[in-house]
Amino acid sequence: GQQVMQIPQYQHVQEGEDFTTYCNSSTTLSNIQWYKQRPGGHPVFLIQLVKSGEVKKQKRLTFQFGEAKKNSSLHITATQTTDVGTYFCAGRGAGGTSYGKLTFGQGTILTVHP
């Protein structure tokens, strides 16, 4: 079945440093979503990417979808302590329904030292 791998598993940064997490799918995706989960919390939707090569920005966050629609990345510029949490990518396989299941990556746990 479809697998979504995410690296790194952990990332420790000093406040102000940049952070990137990478997501790779074993199969082509129709779209990919990114979620943030604060410690003890629930996943919160950040963004969805649909088009090949798509790049979207939300303030200090930049999301990219690969040309082959099999990989994605999230880059945070100048991290702040409020960025702490686990970042998950979640992919929906190509060829399925628009409401087909999302397969989550293992997540990258980000800690930010002030």
Place this chain on the structure above:
Amino acid sequence: EPEVTQTPSHQVTQMGQEVILRCVPISNHLYFYWYRQILGQKVEFLVSFYNNEISEKSEIFDDQFSVERPDGSNFTLKIRSTKLEDSAMYFCASSEAGGFGYTFGSGTRLTVV
């Protein structure tokens, strides 16, 4: 901002007992999901529900699991005979339309002893 509400927040049950986890999705959302997350691990898909029927389910969602939308607002997950390995955080989620982002509830932490 509209929320997905889940009750209870924590449930402790004995192995072999039945549990029902309850969710109230956002009122104008049409697609409903259950996911679970074993402590420290990734979020795993259980089942999706649309138009009053299951649209997709995972291998985890075996005969011990069932879902229901008994009225216009509630969406429940029943585990008939719980096992130790069912211990996890169970998240309900809903989305407005196919292909939209999910709104997750705060989860029910199920502990099977």
